[in-house]
Amino acid sequence: MKDMRKAARVGLIGAMLVLSGCGTVRGWFDGQGSDTQTVPPGNAERSQEIIENELYGREGRPRSTIWDIFRAREDAGKVGAVNKYIWNASLEVLDFLPVESVDPFTGVITTGYGTPPGGGRAYRATVYVSDPALDARSLNVAIMTRSGPADAATVRAVEDAILTRARQLRGRDSKL
Numbered sequence: 001m002k003d004m005r006k007a008a009r010v011g012l013i014g015a016m017l018v019l020s021g022c023g024t025v026r027g028w029f030d031g032q033g034s035d036t037q038t039v040p041p042g043n044a045e046r047s048q049e050i051i052e053n054e055l056y057g058r059e060g061r062p063r064s065t066i067w068d069i070f071r072a073r074e075d076a077g078k079v080g081a082v083n084k085y086i087w088n089a090s091l092e093v094l095d096f097l098p099v100e101s102v103d104p105f106t107g108v109i110t111t112g113y114g115t116p117p118g119g120g121r122a123y124r125a126t127v128y129v130s131d132p133a134l135d136a137r138s139l140n141v142a143i144m145t146r147s148g149p150a151d152a153a154t155v156r157a158v159e160d161a162i163l164t165r166a167r168q169l170r171g172r173d174s175k176l
Contacts, residue, residue: 082107082129085173086139089165090127093158097125113146122146125158134170136163 082104090109091099097111107129113122124144131138141159143150 081132083132083134083138083166085134085166085169086129086162089162089169090129090139093161093165094125094127097123123150123154127162134166139163 087104087107087109091102094109094111096116097114099109100112101108101110103109109125109127109129111125113124115122122145126142128140128142129138130140136159139159139162141155141162143155143158
């Protein structure tokens with residue numbers, strides 16, 4: 001009889017440890033809906049808010065579970081390391097496009113179709129920031145129209161605009 005009680009207690013403690021390590025269930029209790037969120041066009045600040053809500057809870061603390069102590073520590077320079085100036089410049093330059101998804105860990109920004117101010121053709125873009133360096137090699141932009149890929153001159157002009165804006169943002173930060 002004592003062995004059964006002891007086994008029941010050990011099982012109950014084990015179940016409590018497993019359940020406490022599960023973390024939070026996003027979307028059910030915090031009112032966010034699902035993990036994928038869309039951002040209205042022209043709202044780069046809202047996309048930054050989505051990123052911060054994914055990385056941190058509504059309380060502002062990093063999301064973590066009990067299992068984080070068993071995970072191998074990864075170098076912060078490798079995982080999620082994108083150039084913040086290129087990232088923010090991409091969101092600013094392409095703010096006329098509706099943001100469909102942002103992933104700062106892989107460095108991918110995906111937009112839906114939108115028309116630039118004063119333009120008549122709809123474009124969509126996928127931006128990939130691959131390196132933490134403020135360098136042209138860190139940025140890859142793919143632009144599509146409804147009829148196929150955009151011409152190379154348009155892609156080059158958008159890349160130049162993003163890199164120019166990124167340099168301006170870095171210059172502004174260095175003055176502070």
